[in-house]
Amino acid sequence: MTGLRYVYAVCGPFDAALRAGLTGVAGAPPELLAHRGLVAVVSTVPEEDFAEEPLRRRMEDLDWLSATARAHQSVIDALTAVTTPLPLRLATVFRDDSGVRAMTEERGDDFRRALDRLDGRVEWGVKVHLEKADETDGEKDSSPVSSASSASSARTGREYLRQRRRRVRTNEDRWRQAEIFASELHRTLSDHAENFRLHAPQNSVLSGASGQNVLNAAYLVARSDSEQFIELVDRTKSDADAATSGLRVELTGPWAVYSFTEEFTEKSTEEFPEEDV
Numbered sequence: 001m002t003g004l005r006y007v008y009a010v011c012g013p014f015d016a017a018l019r020a021g022l023t024g025v026a027g028a029p030p031e032l033l034a035h036r037g038l039v040a041v042v043s044t045v046p047e048e049d050f051a052e053e054p055l056r057r058r059m060e061d062l063d064w065l066s067a068t069a070r071a072h073q074s075v076i077d078a079l080t081a082v083t084t085p086l087p088l089r090l091a092t093v094f095r096d097d098s099g100v101r102a103m104t105e106e107r108g109d110d111f112r113r114a115l116d117r118l119d120g121r122v123e124w125g126v127k128v129h130l131e132k133a134d135e136t137d138g139e140k141d142s143s144p145v146s147s148a149s150s151a152s153s154a155r156t157g158r159e160y161l162r163q164r165r166r167r168v169r170t171n172e173d174r175w176r177q178a179e180i181f182a183s184e185l186h187r188t189l190s191d192h193a194e195n196f197r198l199h200a201p202q203n204s205v206l207s208g209a210s211g212q213n214v215l216n217a218a219y220l221v222a223r224s225d226s227e228q229f230i231e232l233v234d235r236t237k238s239d240a241d242a243a244t245s246g247l248r249v250e251l252t253g254p255w256a257v258y259s260f261t262e263e264f265t266e267k268s269t270e271e272f273p274e275e276d277v
Contacts, residue, residue: 003044004051005100007092008075009085009256010111011039012119016082024075025068026050035101038111041079042100050093059091080256084119086111087256114261122254124219124229126189127202129211130178131246175212177244182215185236185249192229193219197259211248218259226254 006025013034024030028043049058058064072090079085094100104111190196201213221229233251240247 004047005033005042005094005096006045006050007088007094007100007103008041008043008072009079009087010104011041011079011083011085012115013037013039014083018082019078022075022078023071025071027071030075030078033097033100035104036108038104038108040100040104041075041085042097043075045093050091055091055093076256080122080254084115084121085256086114086118086261087258118220118257118260120223121194121220121257121260122223122226123257123259124193124221124226124233124251124253125255126185126215126217126219126233127209127213127250127252128178128182128185128215128240129209129248129250130174130214130244131211131248174244174246175214178214178247181240181244181247185239186215186217188236189217189219189229189232192225192232193221195220195260199259209250211246218255220257220260221254223254 006028008024008030018030022029024043026043026045026049028045030041030043033040033042048054058068069090076085076087094103186196186198197218199216199218201216202209204210204213207213219229230251233249237249240249
């Protein structure tokens with residue numbers, strides 16, 4: 001079967017070379033498709049995997065989906081090192097180059113506005129996690145059961161309830177302190193960023209991160225200011241220890257500006273659905 005054109009991102013023209021030996025989805029090297037002052041970053045993928053019906057089945061294969069997402073991200077990361085890409089949705093596919101050109105032409109004004117606004121910027125992710133308190137606190141001193149009377153059993157029961165109430169109050173206090181810390185951290189980082197997005201807290205089961213997610217934010221920062229932003233986050237890590245035990249600050253990036261391009265990239269792919277394939 002013939003190949004289709006997979007689109008990773010749209011960006012402005014750039015002179016820097018991508019990383020040597022870079023491969024993308026399905027092991028194909030990325031190519032640059034220029035059209036009317038914009039560059040679509042594309043590669044060829046097999047129709048037997050990426051045509052509409054096979055792709056729908058493939059998207060239910062978690063191993064295949066994970067490998068495809070990693071390959072997609074490796075191209076985005078390579079682009080981010082040399083320019084400002086506007087990442088498109090995973091598995092954005094067109095029949096041929098003319099379909100890609102039609103997409104970039106139709107949404108050209110939106111892409112150019114986004115690139116003008118985001119050029120020279122990167123995205124940094126900051127998360128704050130609160131580890132769970134020791135569930136057994138307050139129970140380690142319980143005495144062995146003797147020939148206890150009903151009165152001692154009642155005392156033991158009352159003490160258990162008191163310990164449980166103390167643990168509940170302690171956990172509530174720790175959570176309030178964590179929220180205060182996260183709010184102050186966000187305020188500080190927002191003052192040193194050009195824009196921000198507050199995302200919903202991550203589910204620890206899905207993310208694999210331990211503890212409860214208190215803050216999940218993305219910050220738009222100029223490349224030239226990124227070192228200062230990193231140092232600012234690093235300084236807050238000791239403040240986290242002082243705020244409450246088990247509080248963890250996590251910095252990730254620099255990323256492509258995913259959180260600040262949704263209005264452009266989602267619109268572009270919605271207007272060119274899979275019937276193009």
